[in-house]
Amino acid sequence: xxxxxxxxxxxxxxxxxxxxxxxxxxxxxxxxxxxxxxxxxxxxxxxxxxxxxxxxxxxxxxxxxxxxxxxxxxxxxxxxxxxxxxxxxxxxxxxxxxxxxxxxxxxxxxxxxxxxxxxxxxxxxxxxxxxxxxxxxxxxxxxxxxxxxxxxxxxxxxxxxxxxxxxxxxxxxxxxxxxxxxxxxxxxxxxxxxxxx
Amino acid sequence: xxxxxxxxxxxxxxxxxxxxxxxxxxxxxxxxxxxxxxxxxxxxxxxxxxxxxxxxxxxxxxxxxxxxxxxxxxxxxxxxxxxxxxxxxxxxxxxxxxxxxxxxxxxxxxxxxxxxxxxxxxxxxxxxxxxxxxxxxxxxxxxxxxxxxxxxxxxxxxxxxxxxxxxxxxxxxxxxxxxxxxxxxxxxxxxxxxxxxxxxxxxxxxxxxxxxxxxxxxxxxxxxxxxxxxxxxxxxxxxxxxxxxxxxxxxxxxxxxxxxxxxxxxxxxxxxxxxxxxxxxxxxxxxxxxxxxxxxxxxxxxxxxx
Amino acid sequence: xxxxxxxxxxxxxxxxxxxxxxxxxxxxxxxxxxxxxxxxxxxxxxxxxxxxxxxxxxxxxxxxxxxxxxxxxxxxxxxxxxxxxxxxxxxxxxxxxxxxxxxxxxxxxxxxxxxxxxxxxxxxxxxxxxxxxxxxxxxxxxxxxxxxxxxxxxxxxxxxxxxxxxxxxxxxxxxxxxxxxxxxxxxxxxxxxxxxxxxxxxxxxxxxxxxxxxxxxxxxxxxxxxxxxxxxxxxxxxxxxxxxxxxxxxxxxxxxxxxxxxxxxxxxxxxxxxxxxxxxxxxxxxxxxxxxxxxxxxxxxxxxxxxxxxxxxxxxxxxxxxxxxxxxxxxxxxxxxxxxxxxxxxxxxxxxxxxxxxxxxxxxxxxxxxxxxxxxxxxxxxxxxxxxxxxxxxxxxxxxxxxxxxxxxxxxxxxxxxxxxxxxxxxxxxxxxxxxxxxxxxxxxxxxxxxxxxxxxxxxxxxxxxxxxxx
Numbered sequence: 001x002x003x004x005x006x007x008x009x010x011x012x013x014x015x016x017x018x019x020x021x022x023x024x025x026x027x028x029x030x031x032x033x034x035x036x037x038x039x040x041x042x043x044x045x046x047x048x049x050x051x052x053x054x055x056x057x058x059x060x061x062x063x064x065x066x067x068x069x070x071x072x073x074x075x076x077x078x079x080x081x082x083x084x085x086x087x088x089x090x091x092x093x094x095x096x097x098x099x100x101x102x103x104x105x106x107x108x109x110x111x112x113x114x115x116x117x118x119x120x121x122x123x124x125x126x127x128x129x130x131x132x133x134x135x136x137x138x139x140x141x142x143x144x145x146x147x148x149x150x151x152x153x154x155x156x157x158x159x160x161x162x163x164x165x166x167x168x169x170x171x172x173x174x175x176x177x178x179x180x181x182x183x184x185x186x187x188x189x190x191x192x193x194x195x196x197x
Numbered sequence: 198x199x200x201x202x203x204x205x206x207x208x209x210x211x212x213x214x215x216x217x218x219x220x221x222x223x224x225x226x227x228x229x230x231x232x233x234x235x236x237x238x239x240x241x242x243x244x245x246x247x248x249x250x251x252x253x254x255x256x257x258x259x260x261x262x263x264x265x266x267x268x269x270x271x272x273x274x275x276x277x278x279x280x281x282x283x284x285x286x287x288x289x290x291x292x293x294x295x296x297x298x299x300x301x302x303x304x305x306x307x308x309x310x311x312x313x314x315x316x317x318x319x320x321x322x323x324x325x326x327x328x329x330x331x332x333x334x335x336x337x338x339x340x341x342x343x344x345x346x347x348x349x350x351x352x353x354x355x356x357x358x359x360x361x362x363x364x365x366x367x368x369x370x371x372x373x374x375x376x377x378x379x380x381x382x383x384x385x386x387x388x389x390x391x392x393x394x395x396x397x398x399x400x401x402x403x404x405x406x407x408x409x410x411x412x413x414x415x416x417x418x419x420x421x422x423x424x425x426x427x428x429x430x431x432x433x434x435x436x437x438x439x440x441x442x443x444x445x446x447x448x449x450x451x452x453x454x455x456x457x458x459x460x461x462x463x464x465x466x467x468x469x470x471x472x473x474x475x476x477x478x479x480x481x482x483x484x485x486x487x488x489x490x491x492x493x494x495x496x497x498x499x500x501x502x503x
Numbered sequence: 504x505x506x507x508x509x510x511x512x513x514x515x516x517x518x519x520x521x522x523x524x525x526x527x528x529x530x531x532x533x534x535x536x537x538x539x540x541x542x543x544x545x546x547x548x549x550x551x552x553x554x555x556x557x558x559x560x561x562x563x564x565x566x567x568x569x570x571x572x573x574x575x576x577x578x579x580x581x582x583x584x585x586x587x588x589x590x591x592x593x594x595x596x597x598x599x600x601x602x603x604x605x606x607x608x609x610x611x612x613x614x615x616x617x618x619x620x621x622x623x624x625x626x627x628x629x630x631x632x633x634x635x636x637x638x639x640x641x642x643x644x645x646x647x648x649x650x651x652x653x654x655x656x657x658x659x660x661x662x663x664x665x666x667x668x669x670x671x672x673x674x675x676x677x678x679x680x681x682x683x684x685x686x687x688x689x690x691x692x693x694x695x696x697x698x699x700x701x702x703x704x705x706x707x708x709x710x711x712x713x714x715x716x717x718x719x720x721x722x723x724x725x726x727x728x729x730x731x732x733x734x735x736x737x738x739x740x741x742x743x744x745x746x747x748x749x750x751x752x753x754x755x756x757x758x759x760x761x762x763x764x765x766x767x768x769x770x771x772x773x774x775x776x777x778x779x780x781x782x783x784x785x786x787x788x789x790x791x792x793x794x795x796x797x798x799x800x801x802x803x804x805x806x807x808x809x810x811x812x813x814x815x816x817x818x819x820x821x822x823x824x825x826x827x828x829x830x831x832x833x834x835x836x837x838x839x840x841x842x843x844x845x846x847x848x849x850x851x852x853x854x855x856x857x858x859x860x861x862x863x864x865x866x867x868x869x870x871x872x873x874x875x876x877x878x879x880x881x882x883x884x885x886x887x888x889x890x891x892x893x894x895x896x897x898x899x900x901x902x903x904x905x906x907x908x909x910x911x912x913x914x915x916x917x918x919x920x921x922x923x924x925x926x927x928x929x930x931x932x933x934x935x936x937x938x939x940x941x942x943x944x945x946x947x948x949x950x951x952x953x954x955x956x957x958x959x960x961x962x963x964x965x966x967x968x969x970x971x972x973x974x
Contacts, residue, residue, distance in 0.1 A: 003368030007497075010369070011376055011490070018486050094485040098492045105500040110700055111670075120501040122673075124369075129666065133659065142651055149658045156665050163673040168681050170558070171621025175665075178628040182658070185632045189639060189650060 002042050006124055009035040009158065013128050013151060014097060017135055018090065022075060022082040022143055026068045029147050033063035036154050040161050051169040052161060058176060059157070067150065070183060075143060078190045086138040093138070100130050121162035128155040146186060153179060200284035200447065205274050208432060211455065212424035213237025215431065215462050220395075222466040237424060241417050249413030254314035262309040263411070263418035269298040270425045277429065278356020278436040281450040282443050288354035292340035295352060296333055299385070299429075302422065303329050309419075310407030317399070321406025324477060328391065328403065331484040332384050338491035339377045343437050345498055346371055356436040360443035366502070373494035375438040380487035382430045382465075384480075386423070389469035391480055394423075401474055431461045505554050508541040509569075509612055516580075517605035520598050528601070532580045532946070538573045542566065557685055560618035563973040567821065568751050569615050571828045574957050575743030576608055579736050581950040582836040588944060589839050590734055596640045600734075606633040607740065614748040619684045620668045623752055627664065630745060631657040631716075637740070638733040649732035656725055660715040664752070667709025671756075674701035686755045693762035703767060706760045710772075713749050718802040720779040723786060727798040735839035738794060739832035742801045747828055750808060754820075757813055769897070772813040776806040777910060784917040788924050792849065793838045796928065800875060801831050803921060804883075807890065816893025821970045823886035825961050830875050830883075833954035837868045840943055849928055851936020856943060864943045867951045869929065874958070876925045877918075882961050887918075 009032060016028035040056030043049075075082070088096065104127035111122050132155055136148030157175070160167045214234055221231035233239070251259055273295055279286040303325065310322035340352060346367045347355035364371060384391045392403040399406075408419050435457040442453030475483060512535040519527050545552065551562040561569070583604070587597060607630045614626030635657070639650040675683035677697050682688050689696075696702050718726035730738035760768040783803045790796040804827040812820035841852045856865045874881035891911050898907030960966055 001368070003366065004372055007369035007372035010493070011373060014489060014493070015486065018482055090482045090485050094488055097489050098496070101493055102496055102500070105496060109500065111704065120369075123501050129662075136655065136659070145651075145655055149655065149662075152659070152662050156662055156669065159666065159669050164669060164676055167669070167672065168619075168621060168684055171619075171625070171684065174621060174625035175628075178625060178632065181629060181632050185635050185654070188636055189647075189654070 002039060002046075005035050005039045005042065006121055006158075009039065009154075010124055010128055010131075013131050013135075016147070016151070017086070017093065017097065017131060017138070020083060020085050022080060022084050023072065025084065025144055025147055026072055029151060030064050030068040032151060032154055033059060033067075036158060037064055039158070043161055044166070047165055049166050051172070052166045054169075055161075055166075055172045055176075062176065062179070063150070063154065067179075067183060070187075071143070071146070074187060074190055080143050081141055084139055084141050084144045087140055088134075088138040096134070097131065100134065101127050104130055122159060125155050125159035125162060128158065131155075149182075150179075198285045200281050201279070201286065204277075204280045204284065204451075207451070207455075208274060208277070208428050209271075209425065211458065212421070212428040213241065215428055215458060216424045218459065219462050219466045219469070222463060223470055226466070226470045237420075240420065244413055244417035244420070247413040249415060251415075252313055252315075252410050255312050255410075258308055258312045259411075259415070262305045262312065263415040263422075265305040266302050266309065267418050267422040267425070269302040270422055270429060273298045273429050274425065276353060277432050278353045279443070280432075280436070280454045281447045282445070286353040286357065288349070288351040288357075290352055291350040292337050292344060292352060295340065295433075296336050299336075299426070300329060300333060302426070306407055306419070306422075309411075313410035315410055317402070317406040317409050321403055321409075324403045325407060327477075328384060328480060328484070331481055331488070332381055335377055335484065335488040335491045336381050336385075338488070338495055339374050339381065340433075340437070342370065342374045342491065342494040342498055343378075345495070346374075347437075352433070352437075356440065357443070359437060359440040363440060367498060369501075370494040370497040371438070373490045373497060375434075377487045377490035377494065378434055378438060379464075380483060380490075382434055382461075383468070384484055384487070386427045386430060388465055390472050390475050390483060393474050403477075428458070431458050434461055505541055505545070505552075506559065509538060509554075509616075510609055512538045512576075512580075513605045513608040513612070516601055516608075520602035520605065523594075523598075528580075528584045531601075532577070532584060535577045535580045538576070539570075542570050542573055545569075551687070554616060557682075558619045558622050559613070559616040560687065561616060562687075563969075564754065564821075565615050565751055567970070567973060568747050568824070569612070571825050571957075572611065572615060572744045572747040574953065575739070575747075575828060575832045578832060578836065578950040578953050579604075579739050579743070581946045581953070582739070582839065583736055584946040585944040586734065586736060586839075588942075589842075590641070592640060592734070593642075596642070600637055600640045600736075603633040603636045604736075604740070606630075607637065608744070611744050611748045615751050618686050620672065620686065621684050623755075624661070624665050624668055627748060627752070628661050630748065631661055634737065634741075634745070637737050638729060641732065641734050643732065646732040649729045652725065653729050656722070657716065660712045663712030663715065664709045665712075667705040667707070667712060667756075670705025670708065671702055671759075672705075674698050674705060686759070689759050690755075690762070693759050696763065699763050702763055703760065706756055706768075707771060709756055710753060713753050714775060714779075716749050717746055717805045718798070719775060719806060720782055723779070723782055723799070723802060726802065727786075727795045730798045730835075731792070731794045735794075735835055735842075738798060738838075739835035742798070742831035742835060743828050746801070746805060747824070750805065750824060753809060754812060761813070766901075769813055772809055773910070776810040777914065779803075779806040780914060780917050784920045787921050790924070793841060793852075794835075796924075797831060797834050797838065797875075800921065800925075801827070804831070804875075807887070811886070811890035811893060814890070814894040814897045816890045816896075817973065818967075818971050819886045819888075819890035819893055821973060822882055822961070822967070823890065825970075826874070826882035826886060826958065829954045829958050829961070830871050830881075833867070833951055834871050834875065836947060836950055837864070837871070840864065840941070840947060841868070848936060850931050851938065853929075853932040854936065855938045855941050857940065860943045860945065860948055861941070863948060864951070867948075867955060869933070870955070871951075872925060872929050872932075876922045880962075882958065891915075 012028050012032040012035060016025055019025045019028060037056050037060035040052050040059055044052030044056055105123050108123040108126050129152060132148050132152040136145050139145055214237060217232060217234050217236040221234055224231040276287045276290040276295060307322040307325050310318035344350050344355045346364045347358040349355050349358055387394050387404040393401050394404060397405055411419060439457055442450050515534055516531055519531060545561050545566050551560045553560050586592060610626040610629030614623050617623035617626060635650050635654045638646055638653055672683050675689055675696050678692060678695050679688055715722045757768060780803055783799050787796060787799045790799055808820050808824050811823060853865045853868060877883035877887050894907060894911055898904045
């Protein structure tokens with residue numbers, strides 16, 4: 001089941017890379033976070049780790065529901081460009097994405113020998129880190145870049161829950177706090193734009 | 198052996214029903230009065246009674262091609278994974294053979310389109326070539342990857358192996374292959390995001406453009422071929438990616454299998470209602486996703502073993 | 504208790520930033536001095552002193568860095584009082600600037616004092632995000648673009664750091680459990696880490712994140728662009744406080760990495776920094792305005808500090824760090840005066856300062872300009888001597904002596920390129936261009952006086968001895 005969820009996690013991210021519409025992108029991001037939340041819940045149940053269960057629930061509430069909703073509201077309020085066409089053409093992306101995947105899978109191969117449990121997930125989280133970087137690179141508009149940043153956060157979170165079997169509670173809460181702060185700052189950045197015009 | 202032959206006959210009979218079912222379901226969802234599920238048979242019998250007219254410009258290819266479109270697909274039906282436990286199946290046919298036979302059928306279809314010497318035929322053929330060139334690599338990769346997970350290159354054997362012990366540890370790569378194959382199912386059968394089988398609009402036609410000049414028996418053959426193709430893909434999908442129900446007794450197993458086929462049909466119908474047709478030059482995007490997922494499934498399996 | 508005292512000025516600033524009273528900023532600057540009290544207390548307490556459980560621990564290294572960054576913070580609050588005299592800023596965004604400066608300061612106090620990699624990262628992220636808004640206070644389109652730029656690049660850099668932190672945590676978790684986050688335990692158990700490869704990978708990724716944040720190769724120009732687009736106190740905060748927090752993280756991580764595989768660490772940092780200095784020195788040679796010039800030179804000094812630190816020249820690195828942290832904010836703050844009302848010309852920038860204040864101002868600026876290129880009485884001169892000495896000392900133990908001497912000579916050539924450029928700019932500021940009447944305010948001068956005094960204190964034998972004792 002965990003394998004299935006992690007597969008869906010990567011699948012939603014890759015689909016997001018090919019998306020050309022903003023709302024679709026938000027939808028894929030939300031699914032991505034949802035998968036992450038379920039993953040945290042499953043692993044947390046397996047390890048019997050209360051902290052991870054809490055972070056899993058927080059992930060689902062904040063990242064899968066809250067943030068996409070806020071971003072959608074923002075985009076309606078400030079009239080974002082909703083057609084976000086990637087700058088990297090599809091035919092190159094088709095070659096680039098597998099290349100990145102192969103590269104990261106082999107890059108993390110020595111690591112997977114060292115971590116006993118859930119070793120594959122390290123490779124997948126590293127590759128999703130690179131893919132979210134690609135998501136940031138391939139878009140010119142700001143909104144997809146934000147989503148790239150947020151999915152990078154997701155990739156890091158995945159690494160946190162799989163490679164280390166959960167980080168200390170304090171750190172995870174701190175990361176959530178910073179994420180909320182990021183949303184506030186993004187909101188403010190758009191607000192200023194509005195005031196000037 | 199009886200179960201084997203019976204399955205093939207069942208699939209052959211089910212083929213028009215599935216396509217009509219999709220159509221009917223779509224009509225229901227769009228608040229129209231649905232067509233009968235047996236509309237495919239009615240069309241077939243109507244076409245059989247009609248006079249067959251062939252354009253003066255055509256060569257003898259038009260007379261052979263419809264049979265050659267249908268026959269490779271009929272051959273493929275013999276190689277599908279078994280539906281009931283202990284049935285006879287062909288274990289040695291691998292992904293390349295199946296893809297090759299399907300593309301042989303496609304080849305004759307394109308030839309048919311070109312042979313009628315109308316502008317539409319050529320256009321449809323070139324579009325079909327464009328799409329199927331992208332479909333094939335993904336198809337080979339996907340079926341190959343699933344066969345690797347099942348531990349046997351033969352598609353039939355793979356289906357049996359998957360049903361017997363499902364590869365829990367390869368769930369991630371299995372999922373990627375599943376996504377890829379579903380996109381291929383849509384693309385290869387000319388369903389909505391790729392091609393709309395219901396319109397005769399110049400801009401959107403792919404499949405219809407090639408068979409525009411055909412009438413009567415030939416058209417019936419081609420229609421049968423396309424429904425058989427759908428059923429082949431659907432049954433490959435259900436026996437490779439939803440490998441459930443093989444262990445039950447024969448009638449229940451067949452029932453489960455048919456139910457799974459109808460579930461695929463429902464999924465396709467829902468997708469068709471909810472999406473708009475892609476512009477032709479956007480089609481590579483969708484197929485690109487499919488290729489990426491197929492490749493991803495292979496490398497996830499090989500490198501990570503997940 | 505200690506923690507609340509340390510955070511007091513920043514928290515007060517945050518709260519006061521909501522009031523509309525104009526005279527409040529003077530009080531703020533005076534209150535900001537109160538941060539020195541707990542720090543002096545920290546100096547006298549036995550080290551390591553646990554400020555907050557094991558999460559925030561003060562030892563000699565971070566007490567020193569906290570002192571340096573607090574002095575910069577005090578200086579910047581003084582210079583902030585007259586921000587609206589030099590640049591156009593609306594009252595509303597002026598208050599917002601204070602508010603986000605306070606958040607930034609809080610984040611960095613946490614970062615500097617952190618004994619926990621997670622806390623360190625959280626503080627850094629908080630500071631990064633609040634900086635985005637400080638950049639945005641300037642209402643120009645470029646500032647808006649650069650704020651987004653900072654948001655994105657900064658987020659990537661920070662995420663890389665977190666990534667490295669997680670990998671390091673994963674590498675040490677089998678032996679240390681949840682405690683694998685704390686720096687001092689990692690340091691004392693460095694030899695027992697079961698998977699050194701994982702640690703080194705984490706270290707490399709984390710330090711690349713930090714290097715990107717400090718503007719090392721290949722991201723040489725992004726900081727310069729951002730500092731150009733934003734108001735001048737932002738640049739001062741970057742060079743004085745943010746970079747201290749980043750470098751303290753680098754110090755801590757590399758201390759652990761030194762124990763695990765010294766030669767890997769040395770080769771990695773050595774190549775990275777020399778490449779950075781090589782590129783930056785030529786960028787400095789082409790720099791045409793103050794902001795870019797100073798920010799590029801900041802990158803150069805940060806690279807030197809990292810290089811000295813990994814060569815074992817702890818004293819040199821810390822001395823260089825202190826000197827740079829005082830000099831660079833001072834220069835950035837005086838840039839605000841030099842470039843006031845959008846005049847970016849270098850020629851004649853130092854002319855036309857009348858009266859006592861003016862004379863004092865140009866004297867200070869010339870002092871800082873010449874000190875930053877390490878002319879002898881400057882602490883930088885000594886730190887570079889010691890640093891190069893440490894580099895040679897390291898090479899003595901290996902058989903790469905000739906290569907090291909070559910590298911040092913190469914560095915000296917690059918430094919002389921920078922030296923030449925700075926002297927040329929100084930001459931152009933003093934002797935070229937036309938003379939315009941310019942105004943200096945007392946508060947700015949006071950900030951510069953603070954920085955000068957601190958620099959002098961840094962040169963005292965007792966403070967040198969203190970720096971030597973840290974290692």
